Amino acid sequence: MLTVSSLTPAQLRARLSGPGLDFQTGPFVNRLHSNIPHLAAGLALLYADYPLIDAGGFADFHLDLSQPGGIRRWWRPQVRFEQDGKFPFKPLPVAQAQPFCEWMMNWCVSNRAHGYLIIHAAVVEKNGRAIILPAPPGSGKSTLCAALVCRGWRLLSDELTLVRHADGMLAPLPRPVSLKNRSIEVIRAFAPDAVFGALVHGTMKGTVGLLRPPAASIGRAGEAATPHAIVFPQWEEGAPATLEPLARARMFMQVADNAFNYTLLGARGFATLAALAERSAGYTFRYSKLDDAMEVFDGLVGEAR
């Protein structure tokens, strides 16, 4: 199987500015067009291990992140997102093309992939047991997810948990982990070998650093995972690592609040979420030190099956 890394920089740019770069992320094929050189360079680094798909076949999502022409190309250069002939979002400074691309790829999934219950949550797996981490921004979800992945856990996603309706299994969608502001330095100190794309400053979320996902997680993107626990993390200065059980019905309601398409799915969403709640223990988790958190999470999944 060819990966994006098999393309030379020139070939990658030619695909992006020509027929499109077709590559697979989890269950989806993306077709990306762009005329932005630094976006191509970022993709070459962060998406090197992703399956490359022959151009011209079926693609789930068609994305175009390009610089408009005219004098705007030179004065206040911007990147705009186009999909199916529409521009659903305002353009951003061209320097933000890489995180914009990530946000748009997430947007495509959360707005279209209703063959899954989609929870706004990170999800990682070890020893055959997956842990879902739903949480609002600022809770330390992505930092915790990145730390776990850097310690050998399999990344399924740092942002979108996909629950299959038919069997309740979790479909992996491993993509770069988006870290913001202080979290970037925290993970660099925690895992000095971690590879980041170029830092992007001044976004609506502050400074963004995209962590390259482990090749092993991408290689297992076709292997669904069994849900084991749902943990609501909250980073708190100086707090000892504390894991507390969460009543199942309350866990259900909190997960529903964190799902993108629960309401849209109606009775089907209720049934899928109920089955997920049935098989997953619920917890709240407060922590301040990542090493302590690693110990608690290792304890949650126990020994290898």
Add this chain to the structure above:
Amino acid sequence: MTGGQSLQRREWDGEAVLFNDLSGATHLLSPVALWLLERLEAAPDDLPGLGAALDAELAAEAAGDGAADADTDTDIAADRERLAELLGDLHALDLIEPC
């Protein structure tokens, strides 16, 4: 019960989540609210009837626990007021309606 709705529920440790396909809403219900709803699903009833049924249910539970005399000083009026409030809450959620 409000006509035309189909309710799905899951119960864990006494608490329940309930999906109403008519409103599309999901509710978290206490054990008493669930008991009340199931009672009304079986047959319509009024406040005195539901109050008496709740008293009987509580007495049966207390007897089972060997605490039959524990509720002798219950303030029935306050109890009925709470029950009416709970019925009001279920009505506000469009799960039940006056008949």
